[in-house]
Amino acid sequence: METYQQLAITRFGEPAVLAMQTQMLPALADAQVLADDQVLIKVAYAGVNPIDAKTRAGLGWAAAQNKDNLPWVPGYDIAGDVVACGQSVRRWSVGDRVSGFIGFPLQGGGYSEYVVVPAAQLSPVPASTPMRQAAALPLAGQTAWQALEKAAVKAGDQVLVLAGAGGVGHLAIQLAVARGAKVFASCSAGNADFVRQLGATALDYRQGPLDSQLKDADVLIDLMGGDVGTAALGCVKAGGRVVTVPTITAEQVCEQARQRGLQAEGMLVTPSVTQNDAMMAMLAAGTLSLHVDAVYPLADGAQAHQAIESGHTRGKIVLAVGGDA
Ligand SMILES: NC(=O)c1ccc[n+]([C@@H]2O[C@H](COP(=O)([O-])OP(=O)(O)OC[C@H]3O[C@@H](n4cnc5c(N)ncnc54)[C@H](OP(=O)(O)O)[C@@H]3O)[C@@H](O)[C@H]2O)c1
Incomplete structure (x- = not known):
């Protein structure tokens, strides 16, 4: 058998x-x-x-x-x-x-x-x-897609993606750029060229606090959560939008964000064949890498x-x- x-x-x-x-x-x-x-x-x-x-x-x-x-x-x-x-x-x-x-x-x-x-x-x-x-x-792509949807990222927005070199982050950068956003991404120095090639401005998180490098983001896509996510809230302008993706620390980050007058939500990815079909087609067309x-x-x-x-x-x-x- x-x-x-x-x-x-x-x-x-x-x-x-x-x-x-x-x-x-x-x-x-x-x-x-x-x-x-x-x-x-x-x-x-x-x-x-x-x-x-x-x-x-x-x-x-x-x-x-x-x-x-x-x-x-x-x-x-x-x-x-x-x-x-x-x-x-x-x-x-x-x-x-x-x-x-x-x-x-x-x-x-x-x-x-x-x-x-x-x-x-x-x-x-x-x-x-x-x-x-x-x-x-599938999982990383749909998480990136749904985080940008939730944050209502649109053309002209300044978007900060934390952990831009990771599985979700490197796709989120490209999908945000495709929406016409100006994208910033936190990463270590060794990944700076990688995230630049995807269309983002690299912010080296080891070169001082991120909020000394960027202050007026419209949107934060937080793929780190915890203290790293909380510290990055200072990069977002008043009234800006935050989506914090790691579930375990979502409440903590959202609470801190609201205290700063930001709109904040956690999320749990939902499987979507429509989104997978769309991104699979983008991969084939070379519009997503x-x-x-x-x-x-x-x-x-x-x-x-x-x-x-x-x-x-x-x-x-x-x-x-x-x-x-
Ligand atoms: N809620 C949901 O539905 C959902 C769905 C998917 C994922 N998640 C969660 O979202 C998070 C991200 O997932 P992922 O798959 O993208 O993770 P991942 O691929 O493991 O992320 C790795 C990346 O994190 C970066 N990184 C590490 N420390 C950093 C820091 N202090 N600042 C900035 N970047 C840093 C690394 O870049 P360097 O090497 O350059 O530091 C690395 O490229 C995870 O916690 C995951 O569990 C949640």
């Missing part, structure tokens, strides 16, 4: 708690046992996001919800090939290249050689788009988690599942 591999959180703790586990394939590959609206995907690459590592460490609501459900397979971003379709699936055929933001927030499951997903959660991957980029885009900094074999997922926990990865990192590392 054919088997396949997954990388699972066996218990909450250090990256070493991630371990490969084996599942049986035949039941999944039989189109008769897929629900009518489901497809079976052979995963090529899975995206790695900070929430995966936070959950593995036992932090946040995905960990709380799954604490009695271990081993649990993390991963919300996948790209791969359709290998079987449920009976009512018309949009996809065997062999189609697809990507998706799956199982969010409680199910996860992307760190796996095969996944079963509702057909409606998938986007086509154009032939010219590398699968590793297609796997890296996605930087994949490192690719780790699935079995080396612990190293990928160490990297994401360093807090200093550039762009995205992904796991090679069926694709080349």
Whole structure:
């Protein structure tokens, strides 16, 4: 009987708690046992996001919800090939290249050689788009898109993106520039050229407080949260808008922002196939670029988690599942 591999959180703790586990394939590959609206995907690459590592460490609501459900397979971003379709699936055929933001927030499951997903959660991957980029885009891209929507970023706005070199940040810069905003991005000196190439003015956070470098931003997209996010409120002009993305510190940052007379909101990304389709098309057209900094074999997922926990990865990192590392 054919088997396949997954990388699972066996218990909450250090990256070493991630371990490969084996599942049986035949039941999944039989189109008769897929629900009518489901497809079976052979995963090529899975995206790695900070929430995966936070959950593995036992932090946040995905960990709380799954604490009695271990081993649990993390991963919300996948790209791969359709290998079987449920009976009512018309949009996809065997062999189609697809990507998706799956199982969010409680199910996860992307760190796996095969996944079963509702057909409606998938986007086509154009032939010219590398699968590793297609796997890296969904969660980070939709977070960037929705943060800019929430902040109502428009042409002419001065927008500060904290952590502009990261997974969400490097996409948020480009989407804000595309809206006609003047974009500033905080990063270390080593990432200054990277964020400049994306269209932002780089602010080196190690060269003194950000509010001594910028004072009249209309919008702050806070991808750091906590004390870093709070300190950056001084960059925003009175009445300006703040969207703080890390959920754990959102209340704290919003409260401080309101005390300064700013409009502030937290957010939780909502999967949107429409947005994924749009950004996938932008990647193919070359109007959005996605930087994949490192690719780790699935079995080396612990190293990928160490990297994401360093807090200093550039762009995205992904796991090679069926694709080349
Ligand atoms: N609420 C939601 O729905 C939602 C969705 C997605 C993500 N998030 C959260 O949003 C945050 C960002 O996610 P991400 O995927 O973009 O993270 P990421 O890719 O891990 O971010 C890494 C980047 O952070 C930068 N950085 C580190 N310290 C910095 C500092 N003091 N100032 C400025 N930049 C700094 C690093 O740049 P340097 O190396 O140059 O320092 C690095 O490029 C995470 O906390 C994540 O959990 C929330």
